[in-house]
Amino acid sequence: MTRPFRQLTAHPSAMLLGAQLLQVLAWPFLDDSTVGRAFLGVIGMLAVGSAVLAVRRTPNVSRVVLILGAPAMVLTLLEAVFPETDPIVLTSGLLHAPFYFYVSYAMLRYLFHDEEVTTDEYYATGAAFTVVAWGFAYVFSVVQVVWADSFSNAEGFGRAWFELLYLSFSVLTSVGLSDVVAVGEQARAVVMVEMMVGVFYIAMVVSRMVGLTMMRRR
Secondary structure, eight states, X not given: OOHHHHHHHTOHHXXXXXXXXXXXXXXXXXXXXXXXXXXXXXXXXXXXXXXXXXXXXXXXXXXXXHHHHHHHHHHHHHHHHOTTOHHHHHHHHHHHHHHHHHHHHHHHHHXXXXXXXXXXXXXXXXXXXXXXXXXXXXXXXXXXXXXXXXEXXXXXXXXXXXXHHHHHHHHHTTOOOOSEEEOSHHHHHHHHHHHHHHHHHIIIIIHHHHHHHHHHHO
């Protein structure tokens, strides 16, 4: 096993964070292609699953990842082929959202399991954040299917998944960009919940990591 490969596998959270950010950057170039969308979705879920299995700190994590992740991956392929089919989009969102939220829970358990801060835990802080953003983006997609015209952009009502992911990152980071907005009551309710999650994440997770780092240096 080569040294770069050992260093890479030693930080599964870094692999996950890199895969998530790569998806964000590559999506605009591959979104018009069915193969491109399927490739990005499957690679992202493989990265998530591998990272969770590597940092397993929750009971039965392997079983949960298999039960939720395997069918979600199949739906990822179907959604890439039929992006406008409501039953497929709805089922995909109902599977992906709990999968990503469970992954974020597992990573938070990994971050809080002791009082020692490792290099991989720094990466996990960012990776868990992106996973939460992905989870809420799939919740938005479910809301958009159940309650049509829940989200609007500058061109009118739309439901492109990348736009929902963009909205999720905007809300979770409290940036407050308004070019994609929630206009339905159900959508606004979910957005408010994500606002709370974003604030609590900064207050609880990031502040704890900074505090432990300062204590270690002292």
